[in-house]
Amino acid sequence: MAQSKGPLDGVKVVACSTAQAGTVPYMLMADLGAEVIKIEVPNGGDNSRGSSIFPGLPSTYFETNNRGVKSMTLNLKNPEAREILHKLVARADIFGQNFRPGAAEKNGFGYEDLKKINPKLVYVSISGYGPKGPNAALPGTDSMAQALGGIAQAYSQPGQPLRTGIVSVADETCAILAFGGMLAALHCARTQGIGQKVECSLLGGQIRLMGWTLTTAMWRNQDPVTGQARITGTAERPGISASFNDANGKPLVFQLSGNGEWKDAMSALGFYDRLVEAGFGNLGVAITSEEQRKALLSKLDSLFATGPRDRWVDILRKADIVSAPINTLLEASNDPDVVANGYVTEVEYPEYGKKLKVHGTPWQFSETPAKIGVAPKLGEHNDALLAELGYTDADIQGLRERKVI
Numbered sequence: 001m002a003q004s005k006g007p008l009d010g011v012k013v014v015a016c017s018t019a020q021a022g023t024v025p026y027m028l029m030a031d032l033g034a035e036v037i038k039i040e041v042p043n044g045g046d047n048s049r050g051s052s053i054f055p056g057l058p059s060t061y062f063e064t065n066n067r068g069v070k071s072m073t074l075n076l077k078n079p080e081a082r083e084i085l086h087k088l089v090a091r092a093d094i095f096g097q098n099f100r101p102g103a104a105e106k107n108g109f110g111y112e113d114l115k116k117i118n119p120k121l122v123y124v125s126i127s128g129y130g131p132k133g134p135n136a137a138l139p140g141t142d143s144m145a146q147a148l149g150g151i152a153q154a155y156s157q158p159g160q161p162l163r164t165g166i167v168s169v170a171d172e173t174c175a176i177l178a179f180g181g182m183l184a185a186l187h188c189a190r191t192q193g194i195g196q197k198v199e200c201s202l203l204g205g206q207i208r209l210m211g212w213t214l215t216t217a218m219w220r221n222q223d224p225v226t227g228q229a230r231i232t233g234t235a236e237r238p239g240i241s242a243s244f245n246d247a248n249g250k251p252l253v254f255q256l257s258g259n260g261e262w263k264d265a266m267s268a269l270g271f272y273d274r275l276v277e278a279g280f281g282n283l284g285v286a287i288t289s290e291e292q293r294k295a296l297l298s299k300l301d302s303l304f305a306t307g308p309r310d311r312w313v314d315i316l317r318k319a320d321i322v323s324a325p326i327n328t329l330l331e332a333s334n335d336p337d338v339v340a341n342g343y344v345t346e347v348e349y350p351e352y353g354k355k356l357k358v359h360g361t362p363w364q365f366s367e368t369p370a371k372i373g374v375a376p377k378l379g380e381h382n383d384a385l386l387a388e389l390g391y392t393d394a395d396i397q398g399l400r401e402r403k404v405i
Contacts, residue, residue: 006033007368011186014039014088015069015096016076016109018046020142020168021202022098022126023065024175025182029094030068031361031370037088037385038066038376042073042405045378057352058375064359068373070381073405080404082108087389089114089121093189094182098126100139111197120195122185124178130201140202145170149206150214156226167329174205229297233257235284242297243326244304251326252309254316259283261321268319269312271303333357347372379405 011034015026023038023046030036040046051061072088074081085108089095095114097104104110104125111123125131128140143164146152151169152162178200185198207214217223225231229242240262241255256265262283266272275281278299279292286293304312309325316323327335333344345360361370382405386396399405 004368006031006371007365009033009368011035011094012092013037013094013096014085014092016085016104017096017098017126019048019098020061020065020171021174021178021200021205022096023048024172025124025179026069026096027065027067028175028179029182030373032363032365033368033371036069037092037381038069038071039076039085040071040073040378042075042379042403045071045073049378057354057356058349063375066375067358068371069376070385071376071378072382072385073379075404076107076109078402078404080399080402084386084389084404085109086114086117088385090117092118092121093186094122094124096124096126096178096182101127101131101137115195115197118195120189120193122182122189122195123197124182124185125197125199126174126178127199127201129203131199142168142171142202145174145202145206148203150210151206153223153226154210154213158225158227169209170202170206173209174200174202177205177208225293227297229293231283231286231293233287235287238262238283238287240283240286242300244300246309246312247305247307248309250309252304252313252323253326254321254323256321264319265316265321268315268321269303271300274303275299345372347374349374 008029011029013026013029013034013036015023015036016039017023017026026034026036026038038046046062046066048062048065049059051059053059074085076082076085089109095109097109099107105113111125114121114123127136128138128144129135146164146169149170152164155165156162178198181198181200185196189195213224228244229240231238231240231242233239237258239255239257241253243251243253245251254265256262259282263272263281266275272281275296278295279285280296280299283296286296313323313325325331332338338344341364342360343362344357346355347358348355358372360372363370383393383396386399386405391399396405
């Protein structure tokens with residue numbers, strides 16, 4: 001039986017992109033069958049090739065963000081290299097770049113330059129702050145977007161300074177939004193014949209990630225209460241999402257809505273009678289009084305500290321209450337649901353003589369499943385891609401000698 005093709009089979013992408021937000025959208029496309037040609041500078045390539053390297057292993061950074069793509073080296077300061085890029089763009093559906101604002105235009109691959117070559121081209125540009133505003137021309141990073149976008153408050157504790165996190169949530173959010181945006185624009189190009197520029201930013205993605213919590217803050221004109229619990233709603237219909245440590249200091253979380261679920265959950269745990277004695281038979285009192293809120297959380301702290309996490313989570317789930325252990329990154333990679341759904345998988349690396357754990361795919365396609373590849377060697381696909389453009393072996397050798405590739 002012929003191997004199934006990915007859902008994006010036939011889509012051609014050229015990307016002059018580096019780092020994380022600029023590469024992950026195209027890695028996702030490669031997972032789903034698109035041909036993605038990554039343009040890199042000769043003699044070194046993407047700087048992230050040298051990031052996070054362990055002895056005897058490839059770069060975790062580069063591998064995670066560039067698997068399944070093809071690598072082509074071009075010295076875009078050279079007119080011949082720009083000519084090759086333009087030939088690739090003429091055949092492409094999508095072009096992507098995340099250079100500092102203005103750099104693409106300076107080097108001959110801005111939107112206005114490339115749409116003359118391919119009017120149906122979807123041109124994706126990723127920046128730090130967005131195309132408008134006082135800081136539009138500045139470079140951006142994940143930590144900058146986390147700092148400006150409000151997520152530092154999401155995991156802060158009252159009285160403690162706000163800090164950005166270790167996981168690149170701004171990069172990844174922007175990347176996923178860029179992925180969706182380019183597919184929407186591709187649909188438009190194919191159905192209406194209209195190419196266009198799609199602009200995403202690290203900051204814009206981070207603001208979107210704040211969701212309804214940001215809307216609530218804006219409507220109330222007041223920052224949310226932070227800490228171990230999120231108590232929301234009204235006294236008549238309260239909700240709670242809170243984390244607690246068990247007898248061994250291992251954290252768990254549960255979330256419920258309404259006094260009915262509150263009673264069901266606390267009764268299943270064996271806590272309800274003691275909570276009633278303390279005045280918390282109704283969760284709504286924690287909304288109307290900050291003092292009561294603190295007292296309730298303190299009481300729950302002491303109750304959850306009397307038993308093991310797995311027991312509490314099991315009881316709550318059997319009572320149809322949403323609950324889960326709070327995983328570390330390593331625990332998350334081994335979580336049974338993560339593994340069962342292929343969100344983490346293993347890939348063979350013959351060069352290193354190992355099978356290594358990697359990100360799987362977040363999607364399940366019944367007929368055209370994703371295929372997990374590996375990142376390319378620098379310039380690995382130069383000869384094959386240039387041959388497709390009509391260059392002979394002698395031509396390619398000449399390009400090397402002239403340091404075009």
